[in-house]
Amino acid sequence: MIKVALLGHGVVGTGVVEVIKNKAEQLFEQTGEHIEVKSILVRHDYDVDYKEKFVYSFDEIVNDEEISIVVEAIGGTDPAYNYVKSSLLAGKSVVTSNKELVAKHGFELMNIAEEKNINFIFEAAVGGAIPVIHGVRNCLKANNVHSIAGILNGTTNYILTKMIDEKQSFDIALKAAQELGYAEADPSADVDGIDTCRKICILADIIYGNHILPENVHTEGIRNVRIEDVDILKMVGGAIKLLGVAKAVDDDKMFIMTAPHVVFNQGILYAANDVFNAAQLETDNAGLMAFYGRGAGSLPTASAVVNDIVECVCADGTLYPAWGQEKPELVADYKEVPMQFYVNVAENAEKVEEIFPTAEIIYIKETTAFITEKITENQLTEKLTGFTVNSVLRVL
């Protein structure tokens, strides 16, 4: 019998209780063990038929020697960080879907787990039900990952899909998302790219082996995405998506960023709409590869959490090596990495052609829109001196 404790009883926590209960037999077949939620740390009562599991003090969990796995489903870092650290130090493996916690404290927590020969795993922290972390860790043993680009936040993808399909402005689309419960009353963690940034950091940590703090990663959200650009791009088969991107660049540095990007209508990132998430990897041997699915929601998230519980149960010691310590100097200056840009200016095509002779002009009307060749942002800024710039977007 494996006894699990749950910290928190919100959307994720209730899902985990449900999945463990509904899949009891299947989980036993797969692990040879009965998995039971023994204790659930709550702040107040809920009217459920398993009230007897509620505990109100973390001490009751951390001091309970029967409990071998702790699921952290509180969110945020206070008190989650202390609880997780204490659980690991007490020799209990921890599973979490908390991207903020992993992005901030993953290095330390994974190292504690490694020292204790237990596990700190977090599939659900990136891409919800999509096994992208598992895939990167277990299915690319014979590959280097050149780059990763992901739609990692369902709320913003829903908003952008509404803007694309129904020509809604950002404000209207955000309101629709809030009414459906996809966006919170204070939507800034989603729409300002903070959530996506945490997730691309975690993926980059795993792929490139060093902890990257979100605060060192340039992050732009979607508040300034203009419906005019959405429409112009749609005419040429392009869509604006909020992406977390990371890639190795020449000199042992990493380019990593969160920002709205233009993607064109080949491939999975273009096709991933509504609340769906997708992550696309470029690798040396396997080539282009993508994972797609539900990035949030009670049961999808719980599905990934319970899968991690199974990994912990079946593991003989630490499964995945901790990544290395943070080195801010590993992050390349994003303004010095060449890429293509979509630019919309008030000037006419003649002026654009004069300054950007190699650009592809895609729209000439009240404004001029064009796609540059690969240049750095610093070069772009210099070339745009004297232009009235309506918008600049990166092209994947």
Next chain:
Amino acid sequence: MIKVALLGHGVVGTGVVEVIKNKAEQLFEQTGEHIEVKSILVRHDYDVDYKEKFVYSFDEIVNDEEISIVVEAIGGTDPAYNYVKSSLLAGKSVVTSNKELVAKHGFELMNIAEEKNINFIFEAAVGGAIPVIHGVRNCLKANNVHSIAGILNGTTNYILTKMIDEKQSFDIALKAAQELGYAEADPSADVDGIDTCRKICILADIIYGNHILPENVHTEGIRNVRIEDVDILKMVGGAIKLLGVAKAVDDDKMFIMTAPHVVFNQGILYAANDVFNAAQLETDNAGLMAFYGRGAGSLPTASAVVNDIVECVCADGTLYPAWGQEKPELVADYKEVPMQFYVNVAENAEKVEEIFPTAEIIYIKETTAFITEKITENQLTEKLTGFTVNSVLRVL
């Protein structure tokens, strides 16, 4: 030191040699073992710088106690089946990309591996570099898979993409695929759906737990896909894709089929073009999920094979339970499972509306095309009595 033998030195075999060589250090880091190709079974010499590894008799491999893993890269079943069986009986784990072998003999070979507490694994047999088998086996522990639908053959997907994007007829597109080396001189295994059928059988074997022989699965290829239907569907955001599909149906039976299907422009199957493969799963907890990537090619296939080698090296005994014995009665009569159909008839819309009052008519011109509500194929055939039918396609 782990010594591997390779059976065959074609597209896959040479890729495996290359990947093991290029990733030597990375593989050592991941396994703690040096992995070396010791012997390569060939029928004749090749001018390569590792000629000393060539052997000309299988006995030299099966009797070599140093060799613990055999990679079968011959293809077909004769002599691959005997070689693989003998290798397993000799206590050597086997990795293969041979879908024909797995689809025909997977039950027996997995059971031998299980008895010997070794592994017979075959990620590359389905979807090439895409870790769909690994994902289904390892990442859905808390899920039931309701259905799976996959574009599992790159050759036919390339041909269909040409038909859709460039309005080429099947014959012209096939010729282009042959000129690029995507299709063989005798393309029937691909274009008649045989290859896709083997792959959907393997996925269904894993998901539903019983061996299904390809000969019991209704299989249609793409030779009869008409450019007229491609064009009509394109106008309404639909595309024709060759899919392997499998789903559990009510009474413990499984619906499984290979046929061209209509998919609409939401989602990954619609977006998977050219030689790319994609597999889409519907699950109870994780919801909709998809995997996408390169389904063939020397390095992508080798990437999956070498990943399997790493799994074998790190495994402590058999990793995945063998599926159950074949029971032909598990396969449902495909003509009795309700689904939507695309139908193109010579008759006018009035006649169609009379017989199919609930159908959605999508094209009225020299022919009439419509999408039915969910009905069985037997019901459809009856309703179509008296019509001049140009084409019938299933809708996913």
